[in-house]
């Protein structure tokens with residue numbers, strides 16, 4: 001049986017993954033699903049807005065997928081039960097332990113076994129319902145990515161997307177509305193730059209583990225992607241073994257126009273930009289160079305320096 005091909009965007013939040021997803025969503029044969037890691041909580045339990053603009057349970061895609069996965073698994077747990085299985089399976093601090101094969105199978109015990117079996121059914125149902133050969137998941141957490149590498153029916157192709165830690169730190173200090181909360185005005189959490197620096201380091205350091213577990217792994221700088229979106233993606237997709245013929249025209253247009261194609265997509269969670277259904281320019285967001293205070297710039301630089309340098313960033 002053909003495996004389900006999943007392009008997994010790994011890294012840390014605000015790395016440009018939503019922009020990349022908006023681009024990939026416009027390529028033939030692909031469907032971009034947002035941060036599937038949050039499906040059970042933000043979708044099933046909280047009924048937040050899907051990227052198509054409908055509340056999760058009124059969306060014409062997700063309810064069928066979830067019900068199909070649960071039916072094939074032959075179980076009817078509550079959302080709280082599934083979330084308990086997930087917490088036992090994909091916590092970020094478990095990632096180093098998962099690198100030891102002897103420990104990996106024991107972490108989370110029966111709950112982890114149930115959760116990974118459910119994920120296997122979920123991605124199979126997503127493949128069937130979308131009718132596309134390649135699914136794009138921007139969950140980013142390395143711990144969740146490692147779980148996906150355990151699914152026998154999934155072939156995981158990882159794009160580890162890194163962005164300058166100072167730009168990421170600045171982004172997390174900005175006030176951003178959460179349009180998916182449709183019954184009141186809500187905002188995304190804001191974090192001090194030093195906290196973001198520590199989280200950026202942890203997530204990116206651990207994401208390298210996917211190199212040894214996934215079918216394919218490619219480290220990619222956000223800044224390189226926005227500079228040459230069409231050429232970079234063509235190279236990455238060919239490296240992953242996907243024939244570029246069906247997508248060549250769109251990739252060439254992308255490289256020439258540097259704009260996303262407007263696509264209505266069922267992304268379950270992610271940055272507010274996923275709700276944009278109009279064509280948007282692909283350009284470098286470097287406001288942090290002007291607006292990030294010097295003290296924060298210095299502390300983030302020093303805290304993330306070894307890894308930042310290895311990615312080719314300089315002061």
Ligand SMILES: [Zn+2]
Pocket residue numbers: 050051052053054059060061062265266267
């Ligand atoms: Zn939808």
